[in-house]
Amino acid sequence: MQDAASSWDWQPGERVILDSVTCGKTHQWQEEPYVASDGERLAAIVRLEDETFSMCVNGKTWESSFEKLWKPCFSPDGRLVVIAQQDGEWSLAVDGATWEEFYAYLWHPCFSADGSVIAAAIQNDGQYGMSVDGTTWSNLFDNANEYAISDNGQSTAAVVQTEAMAAADLAAFRRGVYTVAVNGEAWKNTFMNAWTPTFDAHGRKVATQVRLNLYEYSIAVDDAVWGQTYNCVWEPRFNPGTGEVVAPVRIAGAWGMAQDGKTIWDPVFFQCWHQQFSTDGKVLAAIVAPTFGEFTVAVNAKPWSTTFPVVTELTLSTDGKRAAALACNNNVDWQVVVDGTPWRGKYDMAWKPVFSADGTHVAAKVEKAGRHAVLMDGKAYKRDFEHAWDPVFSPDGSKVLIRAVDKGTFVRIVATLSDFSSRG
Amino acid sequence: MGIQERLIEDVGLREGVSRLNEDSIQKTVNAVFQGETGARLKAYAEICLRCGMCTEACHFYLSHDKDPTYAPAAKVKQTIGTLLANGGRVSPDQIYSMAQIAYSECNLCRRCVHYCPVGIDTAYMMITMRRICHKLGVTPQYIQDTAHSHSATFNQMWVKDDEWTDTLQWQEEEARDEFPDLRIPLDKEGADVYYSVIAPEPKFRTQLIYQAAAILHTAKIDWTMPAEPGWDNSDMCMFTGDFEMMGRLKRKHFESAQKLKVKRIVMGECGHAFRSVYDVGNRWAGWKHYPVPVVHSVEFFWELLTQGKIKLVSKYPGPVTLQDPCNIVRGRGLGDKLRDVIRILVDGDIVETTSNREHNLCCSAGGGVINCGPPFKNARVEACKAKADQLRATGVKTIIAPCHNCHGGLDDTVHKYELGMDIKFLGDIIYQCMERPEA
Numbered sequence: 045m046q047d048a049a050s051s052w053d054w055q056p057g058e059r060v061i062l063d064s065v066t067c068g069k070t071h072q073w074q075e076e077p078y079v080a081s082d083g084e085r086l087a088a089i090v091r092l093e094d095e096t097f098s099m100c101v102n103g104k105t106w107e108s109s110f111e112k113l114w115k116p117c118f119s120p121d122g123r124l125v126v127i128a129q130q131d132g133e134w135s136l137a138v139d140g141a142t143w144e145e146f147y148a149y150l151w152h153p154c155f156s157a158d159g160s161v162i163a164a165a166i167q168n169d170g171q172y173g174m175s176v177d178g179t180t181w182s183n184l185f186d187n188a189n190e191y192a193i194s195d196n197g198q199s200t201a202a203v204v205q206t207e208a209m210a211a212a213d214l215a216a217f218r219r220g221v222y223t224v225a226v227n228g229e230a231w232k233n234t235f236m237n238a239w240t241p242t243f244d245a246h247g248r249k250v251a252t253q254v255r256l257n258l259y260e261y262s263i264a265v266d267d268a269v270w271g272q273t274y275n276c277v278w279e280p281r282f283n284p285g286t287g288e289v290v291a292p293v294r295i296a297g298a299w300g301m302a303q304d305g306k307t308i309w310d311p312v313f314f315q316c317w318h319q320q321f322s323t324d325g326k327v328l329a330a331i332v333a334p335t336f337g338e339f340t341v342a343v344n345a346k347p348w349s350t351t352f353p354v355v356t357e358l359t360l361s362t363d364g365k366r367a368a369a370l371a372c373n374n375n376v377d378w379q380v381v382v383d384g385t386p387w388r389g390k391y392d393m394a395w396k397p398v399f400s401a402d403g404t405h406v407a408a409k410v411e412k413a414g415r416h417a418v419l420m421d422g423k424a425y426k427r428d429f430e431h432a433w434d435p436v437f438s439p440d441g442s443k444v445l446i447r448a449v450d451k452g453t454f455v456r457i458v459a460t461l462s463d464f465s466s467r468g
Numbered sequence: 469m470g471i472q473e474r475l476i477e478d479v480g481l482r483e484g485v486s487r488l489n490e491d492s493i494q495k496t497v498n499a500v501f502q503g504e505t506g507a508r509l510k511a512y513a514e515i516c517l518r519c520g521m522c523t524e525a526c527h528f529y530l531s532h533d534k535d536p537t538y539a540p541a542a543k544v545k546q547t548i549g550t551l552l553a554n555g556g557r558v559s560p561d562q563i564y565s566m567a568q569i570a571y572s573e574c575n576l577c578r579r580c581v582h583y584c585p586v587g588i589d590t591a592y593m594m595i596t597m598r599r600i601c602h603k604l605g606v607t608p609q610y611i612q613d614t615a616h617s618h619s620a621t622f623n624q625m626w627v628k629d630d631e632w633t634d635t636l637q638w639q640e641e642e643a644r645d646e647f648p649d650l651r652i653p654l655d656k657e658g659a660d661v662y663y664s665v666i667a668p669e670p671k672f673r674t675q676l677i678y679q680a681a682a683i684l685h686t687a688k689i690d691w692t693m694p695a696e697p698g699w700d701n702s703d704m705c706m707f708t709g710d711f712e713m714m715g716r717l718k719r720k721h722f723e724s725a726q727k728l729k730v731k732r733i734v735m736g737e738c739g740h741a742f743r744s745v746y747d748v749g750n751r752w753a754g755w756k757h758y759p760v761p762v763v764h765s766v767e768f769f770w771e772l773l774t775q776g777k778i779k780l781v782s783k784y785p786g787p788v789t790l791q792d793p794c795n796i797v798r799g800r801g802l803g804d805k806l807r808d809v810i811r812i813l814v815d816g817d818i819v820e821t822t823s824n825r826e827h828n829l830c831c832s833a834g835g836g837v838i839n840c841g842p843p844f845k846n847a848r849v850e851a852c853k854a855k856a857d858q859l860r861a862t863g864v865k866t867i868i869a870p871c872h873n874c875h876g877g878l879d880d881t882v883h884k885y886e887l888g889m890d891i892k893f894l895g896d897i898i899y900q901c902m903e904r905p906e907a
């Protein structure tokens with residue numbers, strides 16, 4: 045997206061994109077707004093007078109309307125995508141035109157990193173799989189879930205059920221009727237369960253959590269299970285530098301990190317999950333609980349000294365030198381924590397922090413008393429909004445794009461670093 | 469009558485024990501004792517005074533003509549007590565009996581702990597026995613199937629990903645005949661309320677989703693339901709003893725809510741799920757409390773009614789009695805709020821059962837017992853005799869039960885003991901009596 049962002053308007057200042065976010069065409073109701081990454085368009089589902097649904101984009105409805113629309117979103121390359129029903133069947137509408145193919149059901153749209161490839165989960169005649177840009181997998185299955193697409197969009201994967209099971213058939217379940225299908229091709233081995241298949245950086249290899257029996261969990265990579273089993277595991281991740289696979293593992297009741305079956309972080313944590321690599325793979329960070337009920341971030345196995353009752357939304361800078369996350373207590377008093385130090389303010393809600401490409405700045409959207417604000421390096425932008433979306437840094441990191449709605453107006457603000465005062 | 473005389477044939481238990489021998493049993497039992505139970509279990513086993521104060525507390529005992537083998541302390545003695553006394557070395561047949569006691573003759577209702585002078589939690593002992601049984605692979609077929617469903621689909625009824633959203637959209641469509649602009653907003657980020665249910669709702673009881681949507685819509689709540697797995701707050705893995713899966717389920721549930729940036733989770737009228745989210749599953753995952761507040765329907769309805777967000781055009785004709793669900797009343801102290809809500813809704817008295825509030829008798833379905841399925845049904849309903857007697861003595865025609873398990877259990881009970889009573893969810897009554905929004 046950073047490449048695409050270089051062509052956006054980065055002229056500092058505020059531009060009103062829409063004087064009114066209300067759809068121009070008469071309608072029964074209008075649903076939640078969604079905005080494009082570049083801040084040039086705002087879209088919402090509208091229910092028209094004739095009881096059909098359409099998308100309203102910058103005040104104008106699509107020419108097409110549908111029996112039903114749900115889950116709108118802008119793809120990373122700025123196309124407006126929504127799940128659409130016509131004549132009782134489902135497809136994906138992209139900028140107003142559906143895929144040629146329709147399905148008994150379609151859900152979970154997902155994208156390659158650049159947005160050029162769109163995939164979705166589909167069901168036809170009780171058979172499950174994926175469709176990629178409207179082309180269905182050549183094999184479908186009795187069930188599928190846990191869908192994934194590679195960053196380059198060349199591969200898709202899901203956990204699939206390889207044989208039908210009778211009601212309460214414990215023996216079949218114990219034998220294992222689940223595996224991973226990549227581009228519709230099921231692996232040979234089956235497992236009791238499989239979860240969260242994930243691709244390597246090139247979209248060639250797949251790693252997944254597996255449960256071998258009721259008690260033994262492990263990681264399988266391209267259909268080969270690690271030699272080691274564990275009391276429990278969480279989602280695997282590929283090291284983008286080396287291709288090695290790491291996953292949180294539970295050993296004797298405590299969590300650590302294993303790489304290709306060998307422990308690399310000692311199992312000393314009450315929890316360890318959401319691990320993430322820097323782009324070069326040299327830094328590995330994760331959300332951990334060094335003691336019961338106290339969460340923080342560990343970078344290369346070393347936890348920050350500050351802990352919180354809940355930590356979410358870990359983000360690493362591209363070079364891995366910095367890490368940010370959110371902390372809260374019982375879902376209130378949200379804080380943005382950067383490199384172990386919380387910013388001053390506490391909020392009713394906060395959203396995932398965003399690093400500038402060079403890692404020097406961090407921004408995040410927060411909510412207080414029903415108003416949204418955008419923070420950068422702990423300082424708030426000079427005004428707040430009825431609704432704002434996640435901030436986006438300019439490719440050089442010197443500006444922040446703020447997309448927001450206030451008093452019914454949709455504005456696009458390119459803020460410079462000096463626009464952020466210190467009252468946050 | 470001892471456990472040997474009342475053994476029930478269950479394929480899950482039978483096949484489970486067929487894979488065991490005394491060595492394998494001993495190894496597993498001692499691994500659990502040494503690795504997982506700590507001081508609490510030993511202390512409980514050692515400090516029991518054999519005073520029998522807990523005996524009269526248990527509805528299994530009361531419903532079986534005061535058969536002492538159903539007394540809480542006796543059930544502990546026949547299970548964990550025997551394992552401790554034998555260094556974990558017992559026969560596969562003994563494990564069968566122990567499994568039957570732990571899974572089907574204790575609802576983990578925790579009534580007995582209120583009567584024990586030294587505070588022994590028999591439910592903890594029974595759940596530890598279930599943990600051992602899970603580790604031995606000896607679990608009743610039906611509840612184990614439910615646990616399998618949880619692991620494969622993240623809900624307890626094998627509801628497939630598309631069936632979930634399809635059902636919500638179907639209910640939304642239906643409800644629009646009555647409420648033309650009603651929405652069941654899917655994946656609405658930043659909503660105040662994330663409404664979560666248990667899988668029997670989309671599977672069999674879709675009218676409950678309809679009613680909830682009608683109530684949330686009428687009350688003008690900013691709400692959402694998740695479009696992806698994580699929506700089912702229930703947790704049979706907690707009751708089979710599969711704590712790893714229990715933790716996985718709670719992670720999925722809470723992260724689903726965190727992802728949508730909601731302020732709180734409101735859950736439907738379910739008891740056991742509440743125990744899993746506020747007490748057990750959350751803690752396995754490492755959270756001291758819960759990461760996102762979870763509000764039970766009883767509390768939520770209380771808010772809506774006392775804040776005037778829902779107004780009534782009529783009241784439900786009383787008198788009524790009520791079933792205090794163990795997990796939200798004994799476990800969470802919602803007894804007063806439940807009665808407040810009923811007083812607002814009902815025209816007439818609340819006729820209490822003799823045992824009520826934190827001293828209520830369990831419906832005999834809780835703790836996963838109803839989920840053990842048809843083989844155990846008769847025994848379960850027999851264990852509800854004491855409750856049935858109390859219900860009959862109220863002389864009223866309506867039981868209000870804000871819990872799915874209680875409903876299922878009491879349904880069978882009303883039928884078997886010919887009580888001639890109706891069982892209502894609070895949502896049924898609110899939906900029936902509330903003022904509709906102006907068209």
Ligand code: SF4
Binds near residue numbers: 539578
């Ligand atoms: S059913 Fe309830 S009262 Fe009886 S032993 Fe179990 S926890 Fe105690």
Ligand code: SF4
Binds near residue numbers: 540
């Ligand atoms: S009341 Fe407590 S001490 Fe007395 S027999 Fe029961 S468990 Fe033991």
